Amino acid sequence: MTATVERTAPRDLAAELPARLSLTPKSSLAGQLDGAWWPYSRDLEAELPPLVAALDEPWGRITRVTVNPTRWPVVPRTVPMAGRRLHVGWFTEQDPDKLILLSYTVGRWDLLVVPPETPPAAAARLMAAAAIPGSVLTARVLMANESVIGRGIRDALRREDTWESEGGACMSPFGNRLDASTLAPGNGWR
Template sequence: MKPRGSTRGQLDGGWWPASDDLAAEAPALAGSLREQVGAVSRISYHLDGWPTTRRKLTSDGRLIRLEGFHSMTRDTIVVIGADARRVTLLLVPHSTPGGVARALLRSAARPESTDSAEEILTGNGLQIPRASQARQRWEADGGSLAVR
């Protein structure tokens, strides 16, 4: 997390989950952000970034809504507290090697940073395959989609 008084940019910090199971990872995330947002009520994410997950879970006796959107910035997650305080975090893929993940987290938490998630990820040399990129590679290698 950026320290208090930092330059306000697109990101407030970063998160490197241990797995791709959002429902399993959300309670620890919510607990770690209690000082910044209070009791977490919602976690919003890009739908293409996570496998299908539950829409609600309970952590520490509180309901947390998990809300996926295609309209969100990829590679971010937004955590909203019950009093509407929010943080936007760079989402470092769980499979990212430790040294690279730590460099990404440091970049997202730099006090003067106004970089976007994409700028941080590409600036640190991380290539994240997207479904459309995978399809383009497949088609370039001779695959094709049958259109009828």
């Protein structure tokens, strides 16, 4: 059996879906980050147009983006957008988990890039943390913190599974596992 993989599928998907953004509210408190972006893939050519389109109105016309090539398999020099080209640069000195957006007229914004494969709960924590006004946490620190939090959650779930599999679950006198519905008042168990 032969399978044909269409390489344009992620691009089509990214173009149809809205950019997943969490931006810092306007405030006089300057922080390390201006928010977070959670792309659907690691294809910059597909992911940048919806991101820039979502930010054009609140931030002005974005003309240049910089990334660290560590997290992106291909870094194009330019990305075509509606009637214009977005210039893309890369710097190995830049934090790999950060995207910098530049505008000739308005300025610069730094966004945490949440990896596309991040589970939704972890992505929500990262996006909320990156959008706190005046936060001194860098992209690298936020990603390291999430790694520790995620590891702690996985360890707790593993301990609970071990407890359950070793007989730690509540059992009825008949050998059946009890859950909240079994223990509800009115069914003989209290």
